[in-house]
Amino acid sequence: MVAVPVLDVRDLSVEFRTRSGVVRALESVSFSVAKGEMIGVVGESGSGKSVTAYALMGILEAAGKVTGGSAMFGGADLLKASESQLQELRGRELSMIFQNPRVALNPIRRVGLQIADVLLRHGNVTRAQAPARAIDMLKAVRIPDPERRARAYPFELSGGMCQRIMIAIALACAPSLLIADEPTTGLDVTTQAAIMDLISELARERGMATVLITHDLGMAAEYCDRIVVMHAGHVVENAPTAELFANPRHPYTAKLIAATPRPESHLDDLVAIGGNLPDLRSASLPPCRFSGRCERALPDCAQPLPRRVVGEAMVACWNPL
Amino acid sequence: MSAPAAASSPAPATGMAAFVSHFRYVMAENPLTALSFGLFVLIVFCAVFGPSIAPHDPLATDAAVSLQPPSWTHWFGTDQLGRDIFSRVLVATRLDLTVAFVSVVLAFGVGALAGIAAGYFGGWTDRIVGRLVDTIMAFPLFVLAMGIVAALGNTIGNIVLATAIINLPLYARVARAEANIRRNAGFVEAARLSGNSEARILLAQILPNIMPIMMVQMSLTMGYAILNAAGLSFIGLGVQPPTAEWGIMVAEGATFIISGEWWVALFPGLALMIAVFCFNLLGDGLRDLIDPRRRT
Amino acid sequence: MTARAETPLLHVDGLCKFYPVQRDGAFKDAFRPAKAPSFLHAVDGVSFDLFAGETIGLVGESGCGKSTLVRLLTRLIDPSEGNIHLDDEDVGAMPAKGFGGRPQRAKVQMVFQDATDSLNPRYTAAAAIADPLRRLRPELKGAELKARVSELADLTGLPQALLTRFPHQLSGGQKARVGIARAIAVEPKLLILDEPTSALDVSVQVMILRLLEDLKKRLGMSYLFVSHDLHVVHLLCDRVLVMYLGRIVESGPADKVFRNPSHPYTKALVASIPSFEPGVRHTRTPLAGEPRSPIDPDPKVCRFTGRCPIATERCSQEMPTLRRLEDGHEVACHYAELKQAAE
Numbered sequence: 001m002v003a004v005p006v007l008d009v010r011d012l013s014v015e016f017r018t019r020s021g022v023v024r025a026l027e028s029v030s031f032s033v034a035k036g037e038m039i040g041v042v043g044e045s046g047s048g049k050s051v052t053a054y055a056l057m058g059i060l061e062a063a064g065k066v067t068g069g070s071a072m073f074g075g076a077d078l079l080k081a082s083e084s085q086l087q088e089l090r091g092r093e094l095s096m097i098f099q100n101p102r103v104a105l106n107p108i109r110r111v112g113l114q115i116a117d118v119l120l121r122h123g124n125v126t127r128a129q130a131p132a133r134a135i136d137m138l139k140a141v142r143i144p145d146p147e148r149r150a151r152a153y154p155f156e157l158s159g160g161m162c163q164r165i166m167i168a169i170a171l172a173c174a175p176s177l178l179i180a181d182e183p184t185t186g187l188d189v190t191t192q193a194a195i196m197d198l199i200s201e202l203a204r205e206r207g208m209a210t211v212l213i214t215h216d217l218g219m220a221a222e223y224c225d226r227i228v229v230m231h232a233g234h235v236v237e238n239a240p241t242a243e244l245f246a247n248p249r250h251p252y253t254a255k256l257i258a259a260t261p262r263p264e265s266h267l268d269d270l271v272a273i274g275g276n277l278p279d280l281r282s283a284s285l286p287p288c289r290f291s292g293r294c295e296r297a298l299p300d301c302a303q304p305l306p307r308r309v310v311g312e313a314m315v316a317c318w319n320p321l
Numbered sequence: 322m323s324a325p326a327a328a329s330s331p332a333p334a335t336g337m338a339a340f341v342s343h344f345r346y347v348m349a350e351n352p353l354t355a356l357s358f359g360l361f362v363l364i365v366f367c368a369v370f371g372p373s374i375a376p377h378d379p380l381a382t383d384a385a386v387s388l389q390p391p392s393w394t395h396w397f398g399t400d401q402l403g404r405d406i407f408s409r410v411l412v413a414t415r416l417d418l419t420v421a422f423v424s425v426v427l428a429f430g431v432g433a434l435a436g437i438a439a440g441y442f443g444g445w446t447d448r449i450v451g452r453l454v455d456t457i458m459a460f461p462l463f464v465l466a467m468g469i470v471a472a473l474g475n476t477i478g479n480i481v482l483a484t485a486i487i488n489l490p491l492y493a494r495v496a497r498a499e500a501n502i503r504r505n506a507g508f509v510e511a512a513r514l515s516g517n518s519e520a521r522i523l524l525a526q527i528l529p530n531i532m533p534i535m536m537v538q539m540s541l542t543m544g545y546a547i548l549n550a551a552g553l554s555f556i557g558l559g560v561q562p563p564t565a566e567w568g569i570m571v572a573e574g575a576t577f578i579i580s581g582e583w584w585v586a587l588f589p590g591l592a593l594m595i596a597v598f599c600f601n602l603l604g605d606g607l608r609d610l611i612d613p614r615r616r617t
Numbered sequence: 618m619t620a621r622a623e624t625p626l627l628h629v630d631g632l633c634k635f636y637p638v639q640r641d642g643a644f645k646d647a648f649r650p651a652k653a654p655s656f657l658h659a660v661d662g663v664s665f666d667l668f669a670g671e672t673i674g675l676v677g678e679s680g681c682g683k684s685t686l687v688r689l690l691t692r693l694i695d696p697s698e699g700n701i702h703l704d705d706e707d708v709g710a711m712p713a714k715g716f717g718g719r720p721q722r723a724k725v726q727m728v729f730q731d732a733t734d735s736l737n738p739r740y741t742a743a744a745a746i747a748d749p750l751r752r753l754r755p756e757l758k759g760a761e762l763k764a765r766v767s768e769l770a771d772l773t774g775l776p777q778a779l780l781t782r783f784p785h786q787l788s789g790g791q792k793a794r795v796g797i798a799r800a801i802a803v804e805p806k807l808l809i810l811d812e813p814t815s816a817l818d819v820s821v822q823v824m825i826l827r828l829l830e831d832l833k834k835r836l837g838m839s840y841l842f843v844s845h846d847l848h849v850v851h852l853l854c855d856r857v858l859v860m861y862l863g864r865i866v867e868s869g870p871a872d873k874v875f876r877n878p879s880h881p882y883t884k885a886l887v888a889s890i891p892s893f894e895p896g897v898r899h900t901r902t903p904l905a906g907e908p909r910s911p912i913d914p915d916p917k918v919c920r921f922t923g924r925c926p927i928a929t930e931r932c933s934q935e936m937p938t939l940r941r942l943e944d945g946h947e948v949a950c951h952y953a954e955l956k957q958a959a960e
Contacts, residue, residue, distance in 0.1 A: 044818035044819065044820060045789065045818055144906070144907070158907075159679070188678035188679055188845065189678070189845050189846075189847065189886060189889045189890070190678060190885055190886060190889050190904055191678070192889065193888070193889035194889075194904070215818065215819065216891070217819070218848075218890070218891030218892075218893055219891050221891060221892075221893050222891045222892060222893075245893070255820070256819065256820070259819045259820050259822070259823045260819050261846070261848035261849055261851075261852050262848065262893050263848065263851075263890070263892070263893065265848075265852065266852065267826060267827065267830060267852050267853065270823045270826075270827075270852075271823065272820055272823040272824045272827070273820035273823075
């Protein structure tokens with residue numbers, strides 16, 4: 001890849017201070033997103049995928065701290081930017097949509113106004129133009145009867161429509177990067193497909209880079225160009241989608257794929273992933289956080305994790321498949 | 322976004338050990354709570370042992386030493402009848418605390434139960450309880466208390482009753498709101514599937530869940546109740562002289578401030594202030610202690 | 618429906634549940650004569666049979682009436698019309714209010730979707746599991762009760778040490794097991810599972826699904842499995858019912874319904890399942906429009922019109938009823954035989 005990636009995350013590490021110790025939530029997370037690319041950050045709960053997104057946006061909770069790494073976006077390091085610099089970027093160049101759309105919208109403000117707010121703050125749009133532009137956005141996200149819906153409150157709209165509103169808000173100022181954190185969890189299956197189709201299409205139209213965070217491997221397979229697999233705060237594999245599924249290299253990736261029900265699978269085909277996540281507070285965490293549950297563990301696995309690059313794929317494993 | 326939970330967390334201590342360690346944690350994190358808890362222990366101590374450790378007889382008059390400023394023999398000075406103010410303040414703790422405690426328990430007992438029934442069942446229960454509560458709240462509460470005591474008779478028992486009645490609405494409303502939120506919770510439906518009757522669900526499933534908020538309420542109400550009892554006594558209703566009670570002592574001392582004998586009113590007033598302060602702070606600390614979910 | 622010799626464990630016939638709704642009242646309406654009340658048809662004429670040992674899947678989007686149907690079947694609410702026969706007894710006629718005191722209460726139990734919400738935060742796991750036993754098996758006391766709770770923990774793969782923990786100290790998978798242990802405690806014949814794994818990670822989901830299969834065989838239960846995850850339904854269920862706006866629009870063996878969906882809605886559902894072939898996307902005709910209102914629906918108009926890609930005049934004049942396509946496979950659509958061009 002010759003082109004400079006839109007987002008280039010290197011060695012991002014995040015810790016949380018809790019009563020029972022320091023939780024090393026992320027360790028040396030690296031990945032990059034090119035213009036127009038959609039990458040899927042896939043992992044189970046506790047993998048750190050949402051923490052990654054929050055760290056990039058600068059909205060980690062008070063107990064969380066970035067302890068290392070860089071995230072180059074448009075020539076600046078997001079992790080070292082000041083709050084005011086981040087506020088300029090958020091909404092304009094860098095947007096995020098969240099999991100529960102109803103909760104993420106202001107319940108006492110009409111949705112059209114919420115879209116207009118972003119336009120006015122970041123979009124070089126005058127007060128007079130804002131309402132019309134808001135309706136344009138509603139049309140872009142395929143909300144029927146946009147003039148009327150713009151005056152609705154979130155509680156009057158269905159979950160799917162609220163999610164579309166959130167997408168409209170996120171894309172109003174044509175950002176170059178969109179982070180979507182589980183955007184379809186909780187929505188009906190048909191709505192999920194419609195929303196993902198919409199995001200995918202808008203991203204393509206606008207040449208926008210997208211980071212899709214999801215636990216749904218199937219969805220990632222369908223929409224993402226590249227998949228980053230995370231486990232317990234580490235990136236374990238990073239490969240183009242087709243290659244990941246045809247030829248998973250990390251044992252965890254293989255197990256994840258094997259555990260996901262697919263169109264032709266039977267219950268006996270599915271394989272549970274044994275063991276538990278390691279305790280991230282532990283002082284004696286092994287360098288490979290999967291080694292405790294891995295059947296292919298070697299004595300080598302006690303060494304710091306390698307990053308093996310094979311063609312366009314990366315796998316962090318001493319004994320890849 | 323919360324810190325990621327460790328999936329294989331070590332077994333947290335349960336039972337007494339857990340309670341003690343959690344207690345220590347809450348005290349350490351929150352110096353104000355520790356302070357208020359310390360004060361609370363002190364107040365209870367005074368209430369229980371006050372009469373036994375008072376240096377002078379609180380009712381003993383001695384005209385010769387009336388209106389003496391604080392000294393080594395009389396730490397808080399003496400009042401117009403020569404009684405030792407320190408002893409009186411100490412002994413009054415028991416009365417004020419008891420009155421407040423009983424009225425809070427009554428207010429909680431009746432108010433919370435009525436409230437959760439109203440919130441859980443809705444319909445007519447809600448309407449009736451709601452109107453009763455509204456009626457009480459339509460009056461300026463202190464005036465209502467005055468009215469009740471005046472109508473029913475000037476006794477300590479009636480102060481308790483009056484204080485309980487005027488504090489009832491608060492419990493009813495909070496309990497109603499909490500029960501309403503939970504009436505369709507998953508665990509309530511699960512309880513129905515398990516064969517629990519509605520009454521049992523109310524008492525065994527919902528009530529335990531609202532106890533943390535109720536504890537905060539009770540502690541806050543203790544403060545109000547003490548002030549209430551003292552207020553009524555201040556205006557001459559309820560407690561009669563020569564009984565030692567903070568409110569009545571402040572009333573008696575008020576007349577002497579102008580002539581420069583500040584100690585007669587100040588010390589009972591301080592006692593009132595410290596007690597109310599203590600209970601207000603305690604409420605928050607109690608909630609942290611009791612709610613299992615807030616334990617990290 | 619293929620006629621089977623034995624009586625079904627669960628026989629549901631013409632089940633309806635209507636909720637009265639208040640029209641948005643403007644102040645000026647307060648003085649007008651009362652209009653006829655409106656009703657929301659949450660469940661509108663559902664009929665099916667479930668035979669002992671079967672697992673039937675129930676799929677449909679939010680608002681289709683699955684939760685109401687589930688609450689009717691577990692007797693938490695009363696039907697407006699229709700029958701529910703469980704184990705040859707008319708449980709539909711027994712009012713929901715006192716149902717907890719009847720012996721039939723133990724015959725049908727439920728595993729909830731959100732294990733966190735369905736566990737009382739102030740009850741330990743042991744207390745939660747013991748609750749139905751205390752109410753419905755009062756003969757078990759003291760040591761016997763404890764032993765039974767331990768046994769249930771073992772059956773569901775819950776480590777004994779976790780029994781003294783509170784829900785917030787348990788992981789998602791552990792809470793799910795507590796919910797299952799509680800549901801099977803009184804040995805129900807019919808277990809209704811309302812999205813039991815939707816909140817769980819994939820790795821945990823496999824274990825829970827296996828556990829459910831295992832328990833079904835060991836304890837001789839039958840399942841009604843409600844889920845939006847069509848893959849999981851396909852995995853676990855013998856037959857599938859597809860619900861839309863209170864009615865069943867398609868029913869049949871899981872394999873047939875998923876491989877050969879015949880109702881336009883089922884087709885849309887199946888098309889939205891990710892294909893797992895990277896880059897290949899089903900050509901989906903997105904379901905345009907919003908679902909019809911479930912309030913006072915016109916009994917002659919098919920509920921799917923307005924979103925249906927193949928609706929015609931006939932669909933607004935004649936309500937399609939469930940009719941047999943082939944053995945065991947029924948569809949409520951006038952044009953079920955039509956193959957869509959896009960497929």
